[in-house]
Amino acid sequence: MVKPFDTQPGIQSVVSGYTGGHTVNPTYTEVASHTTGHTEAVKITFDPSIITYDQLVSIYWRQTDPTDASGQFQDRGDSYRPVIYVNGPEQRRIATASKEKLAASGQFDAPIVTQIEDAQPFYPAEEEHQDFYRRNPFRYQIEEMGGREAFIQEHWQ
Template sequence: MMKETAIFAGGCFWCMVSPFDEQPGIIEVKSGYTGGHTENPTYEEVKSQETGHTEAVRIVFDPEVISYEELVEIYWNQTDPTDAMGQFHDRGSSYRPVIFVNNEEQRRIAEASKKKLEESGRYSAPIVTTIEEAVPFYLAEEEHQDFHKKNPEAYAKEKEDRKKWMESQEKEVAR
C-alpha cells in the first residue's frame, strides 16, 4: 500500500476529521497544529492566538484509492474559503483556511483547484484560502483526537452550524 500525507486547516479541527475519515483509502486523520513559531504548542497556547499556529488535520491516505485532488475537493466543501480570519463562529488566525502542501505536485493540484473554485462563481467574495509549504505538524492532545466519535452531540451541533452557514452562502450566490 502506498501512503501520502495531506494537511488542511479550515477552522476548528473537530469538524475537519469526519469528512475525510469517512472516505475509502484514508489510513488515518489526526488533529493538530501547524504553521506557527512555537515548538510543541498546546491547545490553550494555540487558542490564545500567540503561537502563529492554525488548527489543522493531517491525513494519511492511499493515493491508489483516493487522490489528493479528491481530498482537496472534500476540503473546499468543509470551509469558508472567503474568510481569512476564522471559520464560521471560530474567529482568529488559529482558524484560518490553509492548504499546506508537501511537494510541487500537491501545490499544482491545490492551485488548479482553487482557480477552478474562483472561476465557478460559487462565492461572491474572493477566495482567500492560502496555499503554503507544509511545516512541522504537532499532534493535538488526545482529547481532541476523534472528537466526532468521543463527543457525538457536540460534533452534531458543530456540523449543523457549518451546514447552515454553507447553505446561506449558496443562497447569497444564487441571488
C-alpha cells in the same frame, strides 16, 4: 475537519493538530490564545491508489468557507484561518489549480482567500482533541449547526 475525511475509502489516518507557527509542541490552550502562529489542522495519510490528492482537496473545499480569512464559522481568529498545506510541487499545483477553478466558477460573490502554504512541522493535538466527532457526538452536532452545516447546504449541495 476530521469526519469528512475519516469516512472516505483510502484514508489511513486523520490526526488533529497544529502547524505553521513558531512554538514547538504547542498545546490547545496556547494555540487558542492566538500567540503561537499555529493553525489548527489535520494531517491526512491516504492511499493514492484509492483516493487522490485532488479528491482530498475537493473534500476540503466543501467543508470550509473559502471567502473567510478570519476563521471558520463560529471559530474565529488566525488559528482557524483557511489553509491548504502542501507537500511538494505536485500538491501545490493541484491545490492551486483547484483554487483557481473555484474562483473562476462564480460560486462565491467574495474572493477565495484560502492560502496554499508549504507544510511545516506538524504537532498532534492532545488525545482529547483526537476523533472529537466520535467522542463528543452531541457537542460535534451543536458545533456543526453553528454555521457550517447551513453554509455547506447553501453553497455545495
